Amino acid sequence: MELKESPIAEAGMLIRRPLADVFEAIVDPAITTKFWFTHSSGRLDEGKTVQWEWRMYGVSTKVEVSEIVPNEKIVMQWSDPPTTVVWTFTKMPGDITFLEVRNFGFAGSGDEQVKQAVESTGGFSLVLAGAKAWLEQGLTLGLIGDRHPKGISAE
Template sequence: MELRYCVFAHIAKPAHEVFEAVADPEKLSCYFTTGGAQGRLEEGATVMWDFQDFPGAFPVDVIEVVADERIVLEWKANEPDADYNVTVTMTFKPVDGDAGRTLVEIAEEGWRETESGLKGSYGNCMGWSQMLAALKAWVEYGINLREGMYR
């Protein structure tokens, strides 16, 4: 069994605007990386993300970027003493030709088939689901859903 999942949400904004809300560290810090993001998501870059619920910035390697369409990241697996990375793929697609709506999908894979790998994947699946809800609230309404959520 391969430990992999995909979460998605429809955002009522054009793909470019939604993509920039993820790729731009200032925008990402407004609703997701509650401790801040440093570095734009550009192919070949290593950026730093920090979360109030997981204090201490950690590196995120940017593997591939296709503007307004796709971002591929690698980061350390979320499990104790992990010595391997998992891959996150984000896609941004206009909904049925409607340039004003975007389907955002986030898939994560590469988890080890162990109890701690399964637990780590579940934790990250929850986090990415929350990220999509926070992205939608921020981009569509300017609301930060994560503010105070983990303190």
């Protein structure tokens, strides 16, 4: 299948917390581990490479941060082969933040790229829902760990 345009995974969520709090939740692994990955080798900083782990799945990935504009944007590359992830933080009235994430640059055939984009959209939707629950209500929903329980086939 030949694609006319490369697929892009996109997800967004309104989070009723100040911009700086939402931004910090993505760059500070002490917060991010409440709703996404289980372990990190460090904080996200421009030009830095960190390792993220999802120990319940025995999976990890290298994350290279190419750009950070505090409280506005994070650009990173991750996975193998690498794709680009862009986080955009938009201040809304009343100390509310709209957080959007876009993931693109998928490799493989057209069908493989589309499959990766669909999976990424679903994954980032769960990440944003988990971030919303944690930041607004202090709830750890376990969405990422519960997405692929043992004994359930991926196919």
